[in-house]
Amino acid sequence: MPTLAPKLPWQHAFAGGYPRRGGQPLPTDPDAIDYLNRVAAADGGAAVEVGIAQAIDAFVRGCKADSAGFAGDPTRTNWDAIQASCIMCGARTLSGALVPLKTPYGPELVNIDALPTPTIADSGGSAGEWTAATRTMSNTPVGSSDTYPRFTFAVSATVGRRYRVSGVLSGDIADVYWVRLGASGVGVVPNPVTGAFDFVAVCPAASIQFLLNGTLAPSSVRIESLSIREDSFTPTAFGSWASGDYSRSGSTPGLKGNGSTKYLNTNRANNADGQNDSHFSAFVTLPTTLFNSYYLGAFTASAVKYLNSRYPTDFYLRDGAVEYVAAGKANATGLMGMSRDNAANVKFRIDGVGGTHTSASWVGDSYSTFIFARNATGTAANFSDGRLAFYSIGAAIDLAAMDERVTNLVTAIRFHTLTGLLPNDYDPATIAYITAAYAAGGTL
Amino acid sequence: MSPMNNRLLVPQKLPLLLDYAPNAAAAYSLRSLSNSYVGPVVTVRRSTDSAERDFTSTEVSDGTLAAWCGGGDGFVKTWHDQSQHGRDASQSTAGYQPQIVASGVVILEGGKPAVLFDGVDDRLAGSPLNFNAAVSKLSVACVKAGTHMQIRSVGNGNNLEFQSTDVNIFTAGASYSSASFSSTERFLITAAINSLTTFQSKLNGALLESLTGIGPTDDVFASNINIGFRETDAGTSQQKPLGSISELIFWVTSDPVNLTAVEGDLAWYY
Numbered sequence: 132m133p134t135l136a137p138k139l140p141w142q143h144a145f146a147g148g149y150p151r152r153g154g155q156p157l158p159t160d161p162d163a164i165d166y167l168n169r170v171a172a173a174d175g176g177a178a179v180e181v182g183i184a185q186a187i188d189a190f191v192r193g194c195k196a197d198s199a200g201f202a203g204d205p206t207r208t209n210w211d212a213i214q215a216s217c218i219m220c221g222a223r224t225l226s227g228a229l230v231p232l233k234t235p236y237g238p239e240l241v242n243i244d245a246l247p248t249p250t251i252a253d254s255g256g257s258a259g260e261w262t263a264a265t266r267t268m269s270n271t272p273v274g275s276s277d278t279y280p281r282f283t284f285a286v287s288a289t290v291g292r293r294y295r296v297s298g299v300l301s302g303d304i305a306d307v308y309w310v311r312l313g314a315s316g317v318g319v320v321p322n323p324v325t326g327a328f329d330f331v332a333v334c335p336a337a338s339i340q341f342l343l344n345g346t347l348a349p350s351s352v353r354i355e356s357l358s359i360r361e362d363s364f365t366p367t368a369f370g371s372w373a374s375g376d377y378s379r380s381g382s383t384p385g386l387k388g389n390g391s392t393k394y395l396n397t398n399r400a401n402n403a404d405g406q407n408d409s410h411f412s413a414f415v416t417l418p419t420t421l422f423n424s425y426y427l428g429a430f431t432a433s434a435v436k437y438l439n440s441r442y443p444t445d446f447y448l449r450d451g452a453v454e455y456v457a458a459g460k461a462n463a464t465g466l467m468g469m470s471r472d473n474a475a476n477v478k479f480r481i482d483g484v485g486g487t488h489t490s491a492s493w494v495g496d497s498y499s500t501f502i503f504a505r506n507a508t509g510t511a512a513n514f515s516d517g518r519l520a521f522y523s524i525g526a527a528i529d530l531a532a533m534d535e536r537v538t539n540l541v542t543a544i545r546f547h548t549l550t551g552l553l554p555n556d557y558d559p560a561t562i563a564y565i566t567a568a569y570a571a572g573g574t575l
Numbered sequence: 576m577s578p579m580n581n582r583l584l585v586p587q588k589l590p591l592l593l594d595y596a597p598n599a600a601a602a603y604s605l606r607s608l609s610n611s612y613v614g615p616v617v618t619v620r621r622s623t624d625s626a627e628r629d630f631t632s633t634e635v636s637d638g639t640l641a642a643w644c645g646g647g648d649g650f651v652k653t654w655h656d657q658s659q660h661g662r663d664a665s666q667s668t669a670g671y672q673p674q675i676v677a678s679g680v681v682i683l684e685g686g687k688p689a690v691l692f693d694g695v696d697d698r699l700a701g702s703p704l705n706f707n708a709a710v711s712k713l714s715v716a717c718v719k720a721g722t723h724m725q726i727r728s729v730g731n732g733n734n735l736e737f738q739s740t741d742v743n744i745f746t747a748g749a750s751y752s753s754a755s756f757s758s759t760e761r762f763l764i765t766a767a768i769n770s771l772t773t774f775q776s777k778l779n780g781a782l783l784e785s786l787t788g789i790g791p792t793d794d795v796f797a798s799n800i801n802i803g804f805r806e807t808d809a810g811t812s813q814q815k816p817l818g819s820i821s822e823l824i825f826w827v828t829s830d831p832v833n834l835t836a837v838e839g840d841l842a843w844y845y
Binding site for chain 1: 589685718760761762763779780781782783835836838839840841842843844845
């Protein structure tokens with residue numbers, strides 16, 4: 132017979148064990164711990180139970196162990212592919228359920244004390260120089276180009292990902308033409324007084340570039356600080372969501388839309404991921420009862436991505452030119468989504484079945500993707516009244532592996548709250564069986 | 576030859592809950608809570624002949640109690656106070672006594688012995704527990720499933736009650752309720768009043784609510800400890816849901832009790 136120990140908050144001083152009584156494993160994955168800490172803060176300081184924390188730890192570890200199956204980057208895991216995502220069950224409160232799975236800003240990519248030697252490009256008579264000891268970029272001769280010399284520093288950023296770039300320059304700040312990610316596109320001009328810059332951009336190349344105005348030489352600019360961190364997204368809730376809309380466990384855990392006003396803006400632009408390298412998914416625990424309603428959707432002239440129920444009959448999934456019709460699947464539950472790794476076709480998954488569907492990719496735009504509705508060029512439309520326990524948006528992913536991980540996660544959370552047992556002590560099939568037995572009215 | 580060879584070595588007893596969280600004002604359990612308490616934990620009346628007998632914690636769990644009840648039932652006449660303050664909780668009316676043995680089997684909740692209240696008229700009453708927030712800290716820990724209980728100060732309406740859905744505190748000036756919860760299983764509740772203005776309750780070690788401004792300086796809890804029911808000002812029992820209690824401890828101390836350690840002990844035992 133289990134003790135109450137699995138119900139202790141995982142941050143409790145005795146959650147891991149008690150002298151002469153025993154012990155139980157606590158989360159150890161740093162990303163799982165980071166997420167759980169943020170959920171606890173959002174839940175008013177009450178960390179989730181050890182049983183739920185174990186389920187989330189196992190989910191994160193599992194996603195890290197699963198290859199995304201992306202030919203363009205064989206090392207990519209499903210965890211790498213997930214960008215904007217929320218686990219909308221397990222957390223104690225609605226606020227906790229809307230905590231993004233990944234931190235809004237990822238790990239720091241820059242070591243300011245060990246900046247790489249930049250590549251220097253000159254034009255129009257400029258002669259850029261780099262002094263590593265003082266992190267100083269300089270140019271002495273007056274040139275004819277206002278965008279040279281250019282100092283390009285390699286950064287371990289991923290092309291197509293979204294990053295927040297910030298820092299402070301000193302010296303001849305007014306001589307800085309631009310700071311930008313990569314070596315193309317529009318950059319930003321540092322604050323002429325403080326030298327500070329702070330912007331978010333999709334990375335076009337794994338580098339950051341500083342452009343000095345050669346016509347203003349001589350110039351000397353020191354990099355005082357520099358930070359580059361991947362930018363994930365915290366959703367914004369619209370429509371007066373209330374605690375009653377959220378169920379942390381039970382037979383149908385998740386957040387339930389009302390079919391008229393309530394939706395989430397993921398704040399994830401539909402072009403934040405590569406045109407041919409993206410995915411979106413949602414985990415449904417209670418199907419919508421509304422015809423032509425959307426669990427997830429981006430719908431503009433240049434981007435169409437959605438999970439659309441034509442209740443009570445069919446379900447439509449679409450990424451790009453042509454939608455896929457899942458006949459008779461309007462009441463499907465579980466993970467559904469699409470993943471694209473090429474221009475011609477897209478992989479789909481619904482009701483435990485996957486396949487490939489011919490649909491040319493669309494370029495996308497800056498409109499974000501909504502949950503419980505579709506973003507119709509800036510306006511929420513076609514709301515859903517279904518209940519969702521998870522969503523994710525990001526790069527191309529292995530949907531089947533993702534399905535198994537999310538299903539196990541949601542089931543493990545239900546299992547713990549129903550039985551008080553630790554999911555780590557049982558295999559997923561046993562957990563699924565016992566949870567189903569509880570749903571049928573049984574108990575251990 | 577070492578002098579040690581002439582000494583009688585007595586194994587050191589493992590510390591129990593009240594050994595490291597001492598100074599309890601009242602402590603009810605069916606396990607041993609203190610190495611310094613050697614008396615019975617419960618006095619039981621058996622249904623077969625209404626005979627009564629005291630039982631230690633070992634006798635509750637090793638089959639002695641069940642065997643004594645034969646194939647019949649056993650009912651709690653007295654739940655002894657292990658704090659050694661003599662605040663035993665008793666019920667002399669046979670029909671109101673909660674049950675501990677059913678058909679020759681000790682009632683278990685989560686694998687541990689528990690006292691079951693029938694939801695009709697079962698209840699136990701202890702001695703008054705004086706507490707004044709102006710001078711003392713009150714800490715309470717309980718493992719239960721269902722059922723109400725209450726510290727009630729008849730006359731001025733001050734009381735603290737644990738329900739199956741929330742924790743309430745009533746003072747002369749106002750009432751406060753914790754965040755509500757729903758539990759059909761066993762759960763561990765701890766609560767603490769650490770000053771005139773702070774009240775904190777936790778469910779299974781997780782914060783339920785921190786309330787401030789709980790009342791004026793004359794808040795005193797000075798009535799019987801009622802277990803298994805809620806008593807009105809007129810002394811009428813009400814709200815008697817079916818459920819069990821495994822352990823209930825009160826501390827009235829000058830310094831706050833380390834409830835985190837208490838939660839750890841209870842969670843890992845129950």
